[in-house]
Amino acid sequence: MVYPQIVAAKENNQKLLAILLDPDKINMDSLPSLMEKIKKSPATHIFVGGSIVETDIIDELILSLKQQIELPIVLFPGNPSQISEKADAILFLTLLSGRNPDYLIEHQVNAVPILKKTQLEVISTGYILIESGKQTAVERISQTTPLSRNNPGYTLQTAQAGEYIGNKLIYLEAGSGAQQTVPLEMIEKVSGQIEIPVIVGGGIRTKKAIDDAYAAGADLVVIGTAFENDINFFNY
Numbered sequence: 001m002v003y004p005q006i007v008a009a010k011e012n013n014q015k016l017l018a019i020l021l022d023p024d025k026i027n028m029d030s031l032p033s034l035m036e037k038i039k040k041s042p043a044t045h046i047f048v049g050g051s052i053v054e055t056d057i058i059d060e061l062i063l064s065l066k067q068q069i070e071l072p073i074v075l076f077p078g079n080p081s082q083i084s085e086k087a088d089a090i091l092f093l094t095l096l097s098g099r100n101p102d103y104l105i106e107h108q109v110n111a112v113p114i115l116k117k118t119q120l121e122v123i124s125t126g127y128i129l130i131e132s133g134k135q136t137a138v139e140r141i142s143q144t145t146p147l148s149r150n151n152p153g154y155t156l157q158t159a160q161a162g163e164y165i166g167n168k169l170i171y172l173e174a175g176s177g178a179q180q181t182v183p184l185e186m187i188e189k190v191s192g193q194i195e196i197p198v199i200v201g202g203g204i205r206t207k208k209a210i211d212d213a214y215a216a217g218a219d220l221v222v223i224g225t226a227f228e229n230d231i232n233f234f235n236y
């Protein structure tokens with residue numbers, strides 16, 4: 001089970017790292033070399049998803065990954081069409097920073113009949129989008145406004161609401177390819193005052209930025225664009 005392992009890692013202060021693969025951006029011909037790099041990386045999880053996945057290669061991608069790599073594969077879907085029964089778990093996201101009912105409950109309700117046909121472990125995740133310099137895909141597609149990067153108190157309050165609602169994880173998101181990462185002060189404030197594990201992602205491009213996020217209290221860091229742009233990113 002994926003979630004108990006995340007909780008156990010948090011209890012043991014073992015930091016986790018997810019590589020995010022966007023099926024739309026993966027060239028299946030270069031998958032073998034990509035998988036070699038993932039195997040040699042410090043990744044503990046593979047996340048699969050994107051804001052707009054238009055291809056039907058998700059199943060194929062996950063099956064290929066599973067043949068070569070033993071890491072847990074977790075869906076990080078932009079909408080219910082991105083659910084694959086081949087994965088191990090799914091982040092069942094609620095966009096807590098926004099006020100768009102589609103991303104608070106509509107997509108979740110629509111996902112249930114699909115999820116009920118799978119064995120996927122469903123992990124309730126409060127997803128909080130933080131302002132990061134310019135408009136990101138999540139903001140554009142969800143048509144919501146991110147939370148201010150200068151108000152960590154309100155982000156904490158939002159995360160605490162998620163914890164009270166029953167979310168099992170909080171995901172602080174700057175957005176894929178973000179200019180600015182989630183502020184460290186904000187990660188510190190949130191992780192210090194909630195019990196559940198905190199995921200941090202968006203715009204993290206250096207080993208130092210990963211370490212800084214961990215030091216601030218992130219339990220799991222997500223790397224997407226940096227690895228997409230350079231498959232040697234983890235040769236540090």
Ligand code: 1GP
Pocket residue numbers: 020173174175176177178200201202203204222223224225226
């Ligand atoms: C996006 O948090 C993830 O949802 C990863 O962002 O692509 O900027 O690494 P990057």
